[in-house]
Structures are given as C-alpha cells and as structure tokens.
Amino acid sequence: MAAAAPPPPPTPAPSAPTGLSDSTPGGHPLFSRIRLATPLDIPYIQKLIHQLAIFEKLADLCTATESDLASTLFKSPPFHSFTIFLLEVSSRPFENDSAFHSQNFTPIERIINLDHSVSDPEAEAFANGINGDVVVAGFVLFFPSYSTFLGKPGFYVEDLFVRECYRRKGLGKMLLSAVASQAARMGYGRVEWAVLDWNANAIKFYEEMGANVLPEWRICRLTGPALEAHRDAN
C-alpha cells in the first residue's frame, strides 16, 4: 500500500524572463494520456511499484515480481476487480491508437503547457515500445469497494504514483480525478484511499480535490505468519 504522494498542483508560472533564455512560458507542450493498462505494461508497472515503495520508505516490504503481477492482474474486465490506469506522456501529439479505445474506457488526453521541457533521466527504461516518443510516467491501481452504509459500491485506490520528474504538473490530480470521474459515472458512492500522516503535501493536495481525511480510523492488517495461523482455524 498505499496511495502515494502526488505533491500539490503547480504554482502559477512566474512572469516570463526577459532576454535570452531556454524557457518559453507555456511554450513546451507535454502531451499526456490516461488509458487502461494491459498485460504488456507489466514491466513498467513493476518498476513504478518499486519506485513508490522507495518513496514511501517501505522498499523492504516490496517483493512483487513481474510474474506475481502477471498471475494476479488483468483477470477480470476493467472496473470489476483490480484495475490500472496508466499515465503516458510525450512531447508530440499521441497517434490515434485505436487499440487503447474500448467499450469500457476512452483514453483521456490533455496538453499541459510547460515553461521548460522535462528532462527525464529514465526515459529509456520507461519508453513505450510502440511509439518511441511516448514514456510511461505514472499509474493508479484501484478496485471496487463496498459501503454498507450507502448500500453502494465505491472504488478503493491502492496506489497512485507519478515519477519524480513529472510531478507538480497536475498529473497526479489528473489520475485521481479519472478514478473519481469513473466512479461518479458508474453511480458509485465514494472513492477512498490511504495517506501517510506525515505527508502534509499529499494531504493538502487531497483536501483541495474535495476529499476528507478521516482522523479517527486506523487500518488493521493481518499478514504473513499471523495470517497463515488462521488457515485451519475453522
């Protein structure tokens, strides 16, 4: 777990520098796209999960291999069970790739106008195999939850992650909002996730998106040998 830490949305761009400069206010478009992940994306997803674990200072708890992910994800239609939205970015417009359009979900595209182009030190490792210019920048993994009080399903967001060089550009908000939008359109009652109480930036970001941080609830976890001890308890 759990929902990670997109920092707050970007502050307004400073006024344009005068004279010679590499920067152009808003002159560097970053084309961004959210689409349903597929089994072909597992290598990227596995790397993103490990980056998230390092960010959360929980790397020692992170053991997921590509094989683990392949044997447990993509077993149900999107939104019925574990579902992943993948965030891709490109410095050029996306080709209209109909493979990513489905009955379930139409990719969301947005152009973010930056003052500086992004320098991505991991561009090669996250380059999308199909279109050389496209790189994977983040993901959100979520699944249906259920509110007995509402008598309705919701979504629980297990992970939300944007790679470091793409943060503070509104991409984390775009990912989480995509889940919320999907929930609202399906008539679901809520979206929930967990945040580390020391992550003040993330808490501020979530509250600005309209979320409440519930102060009284604590998460209980039964895992490892303590879980195994219940195997034959009945």
Added chain:
Amino acid sequence: MAAAAPPPPPTPAPSAPTGLSDSTPGGHPLFSRIRLATPLDIPYIQKLIHQLAIFEKLADLCTATESDLASTLFKSPPFHSFTIFLLEVSSRPFENDSAFHSQNFTPIERIINLDHSVSDPEAEAFANGINGDVVVAGFVLFFPSYSTFLGKPGFYVEDLFVRECYRRKGLGKMLLSAVASQAARMGYGRVEWAVLDWNANAIKFYEEMGANVLPEWRICRLTGPALEAHRDAN
C-alpha cells in the same frame, strides 16, 4: 464503513455457583454456524447494518435500503467481489442443510458451551424463516483488495458485526478468523480492515488475533457532491 467492534473474547467462566441457580457451567450449548449469505438474507443484513451504524454513532450516514443492497450485492461468485458470511445461532443442532454447502464454501459450525442461555430480545425479528429455532446473530462483509507490494490479492473487511446479546462469546473472532482462513487457503497475502481509534476493546481484540494496527496511515474519502464534481473533470 467499517469493521466494527467485537469485544474481547470471553474471560474464563467463574467457578460454578453453589445452591439453586439457573446457571449450569457450560451446560447451555449455543450452536453457531457461519455460511455464505444469499439474496434471501438481505432483510437481516439490512437490519444488522443499521445496528452497526448506531453502534458506531454514525446512524445519520446510513441510508442503505433493502433495495439498494439487492441491486448491488450477490452479482458475482463468492470471493470474487463483495462477499458476506452470515452468522447464525441456535439452541439446537443445525439441520444438515445442503442448500448452504457449495463448491465455494462449506459452512463452519461450532458449539459454544455457555453457563447461561442467551436471552435474545430480537429473536423474532432475526428468526430464520426456514428453521424456526435459528436466528441471525451477525455478519462480515468483505471483498478482494490488492497489495502491489506483495503482488497478490488480499481481502478487505468492510463490516464485522455481532448483535449485542451474542457478544463476548468468541463469535466475532470466529467470523474474522473465517475470512482470514479463506484468505490463507486462497494464497492471498493479507486481510485488512479499519477500526475507530477510540475503540480500545476492538483494538485489543484485533491485536490478540495477530493483526497490526498501522499508526501512520489515514483514510481519505471523496464522496457526495465533492465526488460528483469530478464526473466531467476529464
């Protein structure tokens, strides 16, 4: 939400009273059974959910009707999505009701030897229609979750509830352990739920079952108009 408050397991019975008494140490067997709930159980489940909301002092948040539950539950095979174990008790042995045996789950039965018979003021409202002597005493609702760090599914327990007159007899533990046992047998990596931080009895109970209470995580919730505002955000 969320996982409610089974008090700690019973303390050892005091030594038998001498002289005339209605009590017989261990002489009052309570036959208990955990089985998969079916759509026919929705009236009981709806009443139990509202009792849970009152216990949690959150009754104003609880709007679920039988119709809400009927339109959202029992849409998938057990354990694939929202799943309910129902707890029934009886003062007589259960008839071997093969209707409740399935490929998915064999009911769990246990005899609890009490010193006093239980006086159930709501026996009529919770009497099972099929067997006059059987009453519904509690439930647990859970659904698959996913740990990206483990690369494995788990279960998230949304609600765990035992009616007041049946508490302190080990029945809450039996329900939660049934979920943990199921998770272990399916090769799942963990079981999680939420507890109110003021509910010291429940926290003690969960820790005794082997769970860790995670101090740093807070639950974030997006619901109602704040959720709806994201509908067309993309």
